[in-house]
Amino acid sequence: GQQLNQSPQSMFIQEGEDVSMNCTSSSIFNTWLWYKQDPGEGPVLLIALYKAGELTSNGRLTAQFGITRKDSFLNISASIPSDVGIYFCAGQLAGAQKLVFGQGTRLTINP
């Protein structure tokens, strides 16, 4: 199936630092989404992007839909302990009724 390459696979940072992660693909996507999974729970949608070039914020989170439609990034500013978890990017191909997920970025924060 389709593959999304998400990086980095893991991050160890200090509280207060900014975080950046990204996803790339060889395919063109119509929609990019970012989900967060807290320990022991299911993923929860953070941000959805529907247009190439779109830049969207949700509190301290900012995500962009790459202009080529083959990539997306997520930034977290001034990280706090509750940001710990696994972040997944996901893309929807044109006409497809399904998402392709990245491998996930595991974020660990040292207080």
Place this chain on the structure above:
Amino acid sequence: EAQVTQNPRYLITVTGKKLTVTCSQNMNHEYMSWYRQDPGLGLRQIYYSMNVEVTDKGDVPEGYKVSRKEKRNFPLILESPSPNQTSLYFCASSPGAGSYTGELFFGEGSRLTVL
């Protein structure tokens, strides 16, 4: 409260013993889907359903069956489980299959171990 409910949350079973993981959503969503999560592989889709009696294979359907007899329920059936089906399973739903946006609501997960 709007939610997707999976049962059981944890299960240890043996090879070949049929099992069913139930999934129910109370949001009247048309679209439902099953994923498995494995380390380093992210979430991979097993099966999905656009509406009642409409199901289709995802990326990793081998060894699994599903049914959608009612809008709210979408059980995942493992007819003869094998150790390579040991995984964390998630059910998810989305409002409109006809206008699918990728905005999924996930259950809390079912951790399955096959010995």
